[in-house]
Amino acid sequence: MTDHSVDEAKVKELLELTQALPRESEPPESAWAEIRAQLTERPAYQPQRVATWQRPAFLAAAALLLVAASAAVTSAVLTRDRVTSASVATAAARPANGEGAAVLAALTLRENEYLQTVNGLNELIEADDSGLAPETIRTIRASLLVIDAAILEVRQALAADPANAQLLEILEANYEKKVDLLRRTTEMARSG
Amino acid sequence: MAPARQDGRPREPLPDLIERARAGDTAAFEQLYREHSPRVFALCLRLTGGDRTEATALLQDAFIGAWRALPGFRGDAPFTTWMHRLTVNAMLQNARGTRRREARVLPMDDTTSTTAASRGTDAGLLMDLENAIARLPEGARTAFVLHHIEGYQHQEIAEQLGIAVGTVKAQVHRARNLLIKALER
Numbered sequence: 001m002t003d004h005s006v007d008e009a010k011v012k013e014l015l016e017l018t019q020a021l022p023r024e025s026e027p028p029e030s031a032w033a034e035i036r037a038q039l040t041e042r043p044a045y046q047p048q049r050v051a052t053w054q055r056p057a058f059l060a061a062a063a064l065l066l067v068a069a070s071a072a073v074t075s076a077v078l079t080r081d082r083v084t085s086a087s088v089a090t091a092a093a094r095p096a097n098g099e100g101a102a103v104l105a106a107l108t109l110r111e112n113e114y115l116q117t118v119n120g121l122n123e124l125i126e127a128d129d130s131g132l133a134p135e136t137i138r139t140i141r142a143s144l145l146v147i148d149a150a151i152l153e154v155r156q157a158l159a160a161d162p163a164n165a166q167l168l169e170i171l172e173a174n175y176e177k178k179v180d181l182l183r184r185t186t187e188m189a190r191s192g
Numbered sequence: 193m194a195p196a197r198q199d200g201r202p203r204e205p206l207p208d209l210i211e212r213a214r215a216g217d218t219a220a221f222e223q224l225y226r227e228h229s230p231r232v233f234a235l236c237l238r239l240t241g242g243d244r245t246e247a248t249a250l251l252q253d254a255f256i257g258a259w260r261a262l263p264g265f266r267g268d269a270p271f272t273t274w275m276h277r278l279t280v281n282a283m284l285q286n287a288r289g290t291r292r293r294e295a296r297v298l299p300m301d302d303t304t305s306t307t308a309a310s311r312g313t314d315a316g317l318l319m320d321l322e323n324a325i326a327r328l329p330e331g332a333r334t335a336f337v338l339h340h341i342e343g344y345q346h347q348e349i350a351e352q353l354g355i356a357v358g359t360v361k362a363q364v365h366r367a368r369n370l371l372i373k374a375l376e377r
């Protein structure tokens with residue numbers, strides 16, 4: 001028998017033994033009482049999506065991620081399109097139909113809110129740390145870049161056709177995708 | 193017919209329990225806890241190297257986290273899997289904060305006395321293995337427990353721990369070698 005096959009036999013033996021390990025263990029009875037005490041402190045159901053952006057834990061984690069991962073692309077969007085109060089006026093002056101203008105105005109306001117949140121996060125980055133592993137941050141960074149590229153592309157299309165409701169929907173969907181990615185990441189960082 | 197619980201009452205279907213707990217019903221959440229905590233606690237014990245105090249704290253963190261995160265539970269994965277992920281996440285968060293467990297973990301050379309003491313029976317051998325797992329370096333222990341005991345794929349572990357798949361494989365390999373050495377003593 002070769003050394004290799006001896007090793008394989010040992011590993012096999014180890015894994016068989018591992019499979020026999022108990023899968024359950026009763027926790028101390030007192031454990032539930034402490035959990036129960038925590039449950040009364042907050043309601044379980046918190047479905048507010050917008051509020052999620054404003055939670056401190058979200059802001060802290062998103063600060064690191066947003067600034068580190070998508071600052072360059074977001075900056076390009078900001079520089080190119082100047083999403084400020086001035087752009088709201090510009091958007092309103094565009095030759096959009098009534099419905100399109102209303103949607104665009106609503107989106108611009110929401111986009112401003114989103115970008116203000118991003119700017120606010122800039123202040124947190126120096127002091128905070130999401131605690132995420134570098135590999136995770138790299139993966140998220142890559143995903144954010146893809147989403148940011150899509151946002152940029154749609155915004156360019158919107159510049160040519162500001163009343164296009166479908167483009168507006170796509171833009172908003174991309175923002176939501178980005179927020180969703182950050183939300184999931186934050187949940188992972190927060191609970192994990 | 194729904195299987196009976198230990199107290200003789202019929203067991204409520206899991207989706208109903210989850211839905212009620214999601215809506216804020218703490219009694220439903222307690223039932224979820226009663227049914228799932230032994231499995232989660234076993235994981236906690238192994239992830240914390242057998243420290244019952246720390247394992248209990250981890251269990252509590254995981255279930256409190258579950259209560260808070262339940263509104264986001266969409267049922268894409270089984271509840272047990274979701275709970276295990278929360279537990280690992282809670283463990284990672286704690287580890288990042290203090291790294292206190294690393295100081296407590298004994299090098300594998302120190303396992304001789306505990307492994308030799310309980311030799312002779314299958315139960316003793318299992319205890320040896322449990323002790324040896326507890327004394328693995330943290331990274332190797334986590335990878336081994338998740339892969340060989342909890343059945344996670346390397347890729348899943350890598351994603352959850354935020355490390356490369358190759359690193360996970362290396363940690364599992366290292367753990368196996370250390371365990372074999374420990375059990376041979």
